[in-house]
Amino acid sequence: MAHDVTLIPGDGIGPEIVEATRRVVDASGASIKWHVVDAGQDIMAEYGTPLPDNVLESIRQNGVALKGPITTPVGSGFRSVNVALRKELDLYVNLRPALTIPGVKSRYEGIDLVVVRENTEDLYAGVEHMVGEDAAESIKIITRKASERVIRFAFEYARREGRRKVTVVHKANILKYTDGLFLETGRQVAAGYDDIEFEDRIVDNMCMQLVQKPELYDVMVMANLYGDIVSDLCAGLVGGLGVAPGANIGDNMAVFEPVHGSAPKYAGKNKANPTATILSAVLMLKHLGEAEAADRVFEAVRAVIGAGERVTYDLGGDAGTSDIADAIIETM
Ligand code: NAD
Numbered sequence: 001m002a003h004d005v006t007l008i009p010g011d012g013i014g015p016e017i018v019e020a021t022r023r024v025v026d027a028s029g030a031s032i033k034w035h036v037v038d039a040g041q042d043i044m045a046e047y048g049t050p051l052p053d054n055v056l057e058s059i060r061q062n063g064v065a066l067k068g069p070i071t072t073p074v075g076s077g078f079r080s081v082n083v084a085l086r087k088e089l090d091l092y093v094n095l096r097p098a099l100t101i102p103g104v105k106s107r108y109e110g111i112d113l114v115v116v117r118e119n120t121e122d123l124y125a126g127v128e129h130m131v132g133e134d135a136a137e138s139i140k141i142i143t144r145k146a147s148e149r150v151i152r153f154a155f156e157y158a159r160r161e162g163r164r165k166v167t168v169v170h171k172a173n174i175l176k177y178t179d180g181l182f183l184e185t186g187r188q189v190a191a192g193y194d195d196i197e198f199e200d201r202i203v204d205n206m207c208m209q210l211v212q213k214p215e216l217y218d219v220m221v222m223a224n225l226y227g228d229i230v231s232d233l234c235a236g237l238v239g240g241l242g243v244a245p246g247a248n249i250g251d252n253m254a255v256f257e258p259v260h261g262s263a264p265k266y267a268g269k270n271k272a273n274p275t276a277t278i279l280s281a282v283l284m285l286k287h288l289g290e291a292e293a294a295d296r297v298f299e300a301v302r303a304v305i306g307a308g309e310r311v312t313y314d315l316g317g318d319a320g321t322s323d324i325a326d327a328i329i330e331t332m
């Protein structure tokens with residue numbers, strides 16, 4: 001039976017990289033029925049909003065979506081569609097694997113890390129205001145409930161994926177209440193997972209260690225702001241944004257999307273690298289239980305990038321968005 005999946009092309013380079021990804025997934029052996037819905041700045045004039053209700057309805061109905069990047073214009077008045085989606089659908093986990101793909105230029109080899117970022121609270125709750133004219137205040141919110149569910153996700157993920165260790169990342173030495181609560185919750189959750197090693201690291205030390213000894217780490221779980229920063233650091237370890245996939249996951253729904261944005265300067269030029277979106281689709285296929293199709297796509301991506309002949313500009317080649325997709329499909 002076909003899986004019903006919501007497909008959001010997005011804007012900027014979104015439509016091209018999503019189309020390339022859709023062709024790859026359709027050739028993978030998995031049977032997907034795509035429900036295409038539009039969001040983003042290109043539909044503002046028609047709908048009066050960048051996130052029409054039918055987008056949320058479609059994701060709620062199908063439970064799974066593949067999404068292209070969406071522009072958040074600075075000072076335009078509309079809030080980020082990406083943040084709104086995560087909030088509306090309570091997608092409380094942001095999952096970002098960082099895996100070395102031979103052929104992608106990087107200072108490191110053999111990186112295999114996963115950042116599990118809390119997606120709903122911390123300083124991202126946006127509780128911020130001026131205090132008079134010369135001071136500003138932002139409130140960091142950490143709850144036991146949100147900490148528990150994201151940390152539990154990290155342990156369940158580690159178990160399911162055959163990983164050995166979960167590291168809780170924090171700054172509880174200074175932020176004794178907020179990060180203290182996150183760490184305490186981590187210790188409590190870890191007690192239920194004898195088969196997975198548990199440790200904690202202070203976030204600044206974590207950053208240094210990741211740069212010096214990334215092989216010591218495996219799955220890392222952390223609050224929103226640290227997750228934002230550390231996951232970009234990890235993307236840097238494997239060669240950057242062009243190959244960094246992501247997923248936003250809740251209890252009943254998941255939205256898969258690349259980490260990078262809409263790169264407006266390359267929109268419509270058939271230049272952008274679709275690999276991060278294709279690797280996000282690999283995560284999606286696994287989520288759908290289509291492990292064989294996921295492996296097939298992943299191995300073809302590795303083969304095409306490893307050969308280095310039909311790759312996009314950012315990987316040192318001159319192939320277009322559609323060419324690299326063709327190469328992956330032919331390899332499969
Ligand atoms: P960006 O990721 O779009 O671009 C950063 C740099 O990486 C640029 O030099 C770009 O050319 C390059 N790049 C990005 N993706 C690429 C790809 N697939 N292939 C080749 N090169 C690629 O970041 P930005 O310029 O800061 O953001 C542009 C817009 O995207 C902003 O409006 C931002 O808010 C939005 N954004 C959306 C999401 C999302 O939809 N989840 C995420 C991040 C940024």
